[in-house]
Amino acid sequence: MANNHKENKGSRRKPALALLMVLLLAVLVFLFSDAAFVKNARDSLMGRLGYVSEDASGEEFSGAGESEEYENSEGEGAGPDDRFVSDEGFPDTSKAENIDALDASDLPKYNGYNYVTINGNVPDFPEEIYAKAGLVKDGDNLKTEGNLFGTVDSGKIAPYEFYSPLDDHGRCRIAYGCLGRETMPEEGAERGDISDIHPSGWAKGQNWERSHLIAWSLSAENANKSNLITGTHYFNHDGMRPFEEMTAHYIWSTGGHVLYMCEPIYKGNELIARGVHMMARSVEDNGEDLAFNIYCFNVTPGADIDYKSGIVTTEAQASQDARLYVVNKRSRVFHYPSCDGARSMSGNNREEVTATRSELIGQSYTPCGSCQP
Ligand SMILES: [Zn+2]
Numbered sequence: 001m002a003n004n005h006k007e008n009k010g011s012r013r014k015p016a017l018a019l020l021m022v023l024l025l026a027v028l029v030f031l032f033s034d035a036a037f038v039k040n041a042r043d044s045l046m047g048r049l050g051y052v053s054e055d056a057s058g059e060e061f062s063g064a065g066e067s068e069e070y071e072n073s074e075g076e077g078a079g080p081d082d083r084f085v086s087d088e089g090f091p092d093t094s095k096a097e098n099i100d101a102l103d104a105s106d107l108p109k110y111n112g113y114n115y116v117t118i119n120g121n122v123p124d125f126p127e128e129i130y131a132k133a134g135l136v137k138d139g140d141n142l143k144t145e146g147n148l149f150g151t152v153d154s155g156k157i158a159p160y161e162f163y164s165p166l167d168d169h170g171r172c173r174i175a176y177g178c179l180g181r182e183t184m185p186e187e188g189a190e191r192g193d194i195s196d197i198h199p200s201g202w203a204k205g206q207n208w209e210r211s212h213l214i215a216w217s218l219s220a221e222n223a224n225k226s227n228l229i230t231g232t233h234y235f236n237h238d239g240m241r242p243f244e245e246m247t248a249h250y251i252w253s254t255g256g257h258v259l260y261m262c263e264p265i266y267k268g269n270e271l272i273a274r275g276v277h278m279m280a281r282s283v284e285d286n287g288e289d290l291a292f293n294i295y296c297f298n299v300t301p302g303a304d305i306d307y308k309s310g311i312v313t314t315e316a317q318a319s320q321d322a323r324l325y326v327v328n329k330r331s332r333v334f335h336y337p338s339c340d341g342a343r344s345m346s347g348n349n350r351e352e353v354t355a356t357r358s359e360l361i362g363q364s365y366t367p368c369g370s371c372q373p
Pocket of ligand 1: 334335336341342
C-alpha cells in the first residue's frame with residue numbers, strides 16, 4: 001500500500017510536467033506559427049496592443065462570412081469610425097459625407113472618416129458590367145433576358161470576374177464582376193500566399209499591405225497581380241473590409257448574386273492609389289438588401305504618404321530632430337547606426353551624416369526596411 005502511494009505521487013508529477021510542456025508549446029505556436037487562424041489571432045492581439053506588423057498581409061479578410069474578427073477589433077474603445085459601423089459590424093453609410101460624383105482630378109479630402117458615399121450611395125453600373133452577367137435594364141431595375149417586369153431568374157445569371165491588365169506604370173485598373181457562391185472560395189478553403197506580389201508603389205518597411213480589389217472571400221483570387229494594390233492597414237482593414245464582409249454576408253445568407261466593382265483611383269502618374277471607388281448591388285432583389293457606392297481613402301490617419309515612392313512618414317517620424325544616420329551612397333538607403341545593414345556596409349559606400357529624416361528623403365534616400373528609421 002505504502003509503495004503504491006509513493007508511486008502515485010511520483011506519477012502525478014509527470015502529468016503536471018506534461019501539461020506545462022503543452023502550454024509552452026501552445027505559446028510558441030501562438031507566437032511563431034504562420035497558420036492563418038493563429039496569425040489572425042496574433043495580429044488581432046497585436047492590433048489591440050497598438051502594434052501593426054510589417055507587411056501584415058495576413059490581416060486581410062480571411063474567411064467568407066466571418067465578421068467576428070472585424071467586430072472584435074472594432075468593438076472596444078471609441079474609434080473614429082464608430083459612427084460608420086452598425087450593430088452587426090457592417091458599414092452605416094447613412095452617416096457618411098456624400099459627394100455627387102467622383103472626379104479623379106478633384107478627389108474628396110480625407111476628413112477623419114474612411115469613406116464618403118457617392119450619388120447618395122446609389123450604385124450606377126456601366127452597361128458592360130451587368131450585360132456580361134446576362135442582365136438587361138428594365139426601368140430602374142435589372143432583369144434576366146426573356147423575363148418580364150424586372151424579374152431575375154437566378155439560373156440565367158452568368159457569374160464572372162474581370163480584372164484589367166496592368167497599365168504602362170504597372171498599376172492595377174478596374175476590377176468587376178457578378179459575384180456569387182460560384183466565384184467564392186470553397187467552404188473551408190485557405191487563402192494562398194500573396195507575399196510574392198509587389199504591387200505598384202510597394203516600398204519595404206512602410207507597413208504597406210497587399211489590398212485585394214475584389215476580396216479573396218468574394219473572388220477566391222489569390223496571387224493575381226491585377227487584383228492587388230498597395231494599401232494602408234487603415235484602408236484595407238477599416239475602410240474596404242466592412243463592405244466586403246457585408247457583400248459576402250449577403251451572398252452567403254441569400255444565395256444570390258451581386259454586381260461588384262472596385263477601381264483604384266490614381267493622381268497623375270503616382271504609383272499608389274489615393275483610394276478606390278467601390279460599388280455593389282444585389283441582383284435578385286434589385287439592390288434592396290445590398291447597394292453601395294463609395295470612395296474609400298487609402299490613408300493612415302496622422303501619417304504623410306508619398307504616393308509615388310511609397311514612403312510613409314508618421315507623426316513621430318516627422319517630428320524627429322536632426323540626428324546621426326548611416327547612409328549608403330550607392331543604394332541610397334539610410335539606416336540607424338545600430339542597424340546590421342549599417343554595420344556591414346562597405347567603406348566606399350558608407351557615410352555618416354547628421355540630418356533630419358525628411359532632409360534625407362528630400363535627397364532621394366530611402367529609409368531601410370529593417371531598422372525603419
Ligand atoms: Zn537599417
